[in-house]
Amino acid sequence: MSFVVPGEVLATEEEAIPIRGAYIDGKGYIRSTIIGLATLDRYKKNIDVKPLVKRELTLKPNSIVEGLVTSASDEVAIVKIYSTQDQNTRVEAVGLLHISQITSEYITSLLDYVRPGDIVKARVLNSTPPYLLSIKEPSTGVLTAQCSNCGGTLYLHQAGYLVCKSCGRQEKRKLAVGYLYVLR
Ligand SMILES: [Zn+2]
Numbered sequence: 001m002s003f004v005v006p007g008e009v010l011a012t013e014e015e016a017i018p019i020r021g022a023y024i025d026g027k028g029y030i031r032s033t034i035i036g037l038a039t040l041d042r043y044k045k046n047i048d049v050k051p052l053v054k055r056e057l058t059l060k061p062n063s064i065v066e067g068l069v070t071s072a073s074d075e076v077a078i079v080k081i082y083s084t085q086d087q088n089t090r091v092e093a094v095g096l097l098h099i100s101q102i103t104s105e106y107i108t109s110l111l112d113y114v115r116p117g118d119i120v121k122a123r124v125l126n127s128t129p130p131y132l133l134s135i136k137e138p139s140t141g142v143l144t145a146q147c148s149n150c151g152g153t154l155y156l157h158q159a160g161y162l163v164c165k166s167c168g169r170q171e172k173r174k175l176a177v178g179y180l181y182v183l184r
Contacts, residue, residue, distance in 0.1 A: 001037045001038065001039050002037065002038050003035075003036075003037060003038075003052075003090070004032040004035070004036060004037070004038045004049060005032065005035050005067075005068045005080065005082050005119075006031075006032055006033055006034060006035065006068055006070060006080060007031055007032065007068050007070065007116075007117055008031060008032045008068070009029045009030070009031055009151075010022055010030045010031065010032055010038050010040065010047055010049070011029075011030045011040055011047055012028055012029060012030065013028050013029070013030060014028075015030075015040070015042070015045070015047075016030060016040055016041070016042075016045050016046050016047040017045060017046050017047070018030050018046070018047050018048075018049075019046050019047065019048045020048050020049060020050070021033055021034045021036050021038075021048065021049025021050070021051060022038070022047055022048075022049050025151065027150065027151045029151060030047055032049050033049070034049055034051050035051070035052055035080070035082055035092060036049040036050050036051045036052050037049065037050045037052065038050075052090070052092075058127070058128075059081070059084060059091065059093060059124050059127070059131055060124070060127065061124055061125060061126055061127050062123065062124065063084050063085070063123070063124045064084070064085040064121060064122070064123055064124075064139075064140070065081045065083065065084045065085070065091070065093075065095065065121070065122055065123075065124055065131075065133070066081070066082060066083045066084075066085070066119065066120070066121050066122075066143070067079040067080050067081035067082055067083075067095055067119070067120060067122070068080045068082065068117075068118070068119055068120075069097075069114055069115065069116050069117065069118045069119075069120060070116060071116055072110060072111055072114055072115060072116050073110070073111070074099070074108075074109040074110055074111060075098065075099050075110060076096055076097065076098050076099065076110065077096070077097040077110055077114050077116075078094065078095070078096060078097075079094070079095040079096070079097055079120060079122065079133060080092075080094065080095075081093040081094065081095045081131065085121075093129055093130075093131055094129060094130045094131070095122065095124070095130060095131040095132070095133040096130050096131070096132055096133065097110070097114065097120070097122065097133045097134075097135065098110075098132070101125070101132070101133065101134040101135065101136060102114065102135060102136065102174050103136060103174055104136060112172060113142075113172070113173055113174040114135070114142060114173065114174060115145065115146075115148060115171075115173070117145065117146040117151075118142045118143075118144065118145045118146070118173065119142070119143045119144040119145075120133075120135060120140070120141065120142050120143060120176070121135070121139070121140050121141065121143050121176045121178075122134060122135050122140050123135070123136075123137060123140055135174055135176070138176075138177050139176060139177050139178070140176055141173070141174045141175050141176035141177075141179075142173040142174060142175050142176060142179065143176050143178065143179060143180055144179070144180045144181065145162060145171070145173050147164035147166065147167060147169050147171070148169070148171060149164065149167050149169045150164060150166050150167045150169070152164045152165060152166035152167065153165070153181055154171055154173075154181065155181045155182065155183040156175065156179045156181060156182045156183060157170075157183050158183070162175075163183060165183075
C-alpha cells in the first residue's frame with residue numbers, strides 16, 4: 001500500500017483496472033481521484049484506493065507544506081495540501097497560491113511557473129483556511145511536474161529547464177531546490 005494524492009499516477013491501463021478512487025486519464029495512465037492508500041493487485045489486475053479518514057489540523061503560519069496543484073489560472077493556483085514538514089504529518093487542507101507569491105520579479109502569468117499536476121513545496125502565510133501560500137524562497141517551489149503535452153514526468157536538465165523523456169517537450173517552472181527528477 002502507498003499513500004497517494006489526487007492526480008498521482010498509480011499504474012498504466014495495461015497493468016490494472018481501477019475499482020475505487022481512481023480513473024483512466026485518456027492517455028493510458030490510472031490516476032488517483034482522492035487522498036488515500038493505493039493497493040495494486042498484480043494477480044487480479046486491479047487497483048483500489050482506500051480513502052483516508054479526514055483529519056482536521058490547523059496549519060501554523062510559516063510552516064512548510066507539500067501539496068498537489070489541482071487547478072491554476074494566470075492569477076491563482078489551488079493547492080491540495082497533504083503534508084506539513086514541521087509536524088511531519090499528513091494533513092488535508094486547501095491552499096491558494098497567488099501570482100504575487102511566486103517570485104520577487106514581475107511576472108504576467110502564474111502558468112509560466114506553476115501548472116496543474118505539479119507537486120509544490122510552499123510556505124504558509126496565514127493561520128486560517130484557505131491557507132495562503134508562497135513559493136518565493138529558493139527551497140520552495142515545484143518538486144515534480146508532468147509534461148503538458150503527454151503527461152510524462154519532466155526531468156531537470158542541467159541547463160535549468162525541464163524536459164520530457166517521452167516526447168522531448170521543454171517546459172519551465174519555478175523550481176524548488178531539490179526538484180525530484182534530474183536528467184543524467
Ligand atoms: Zn511529453
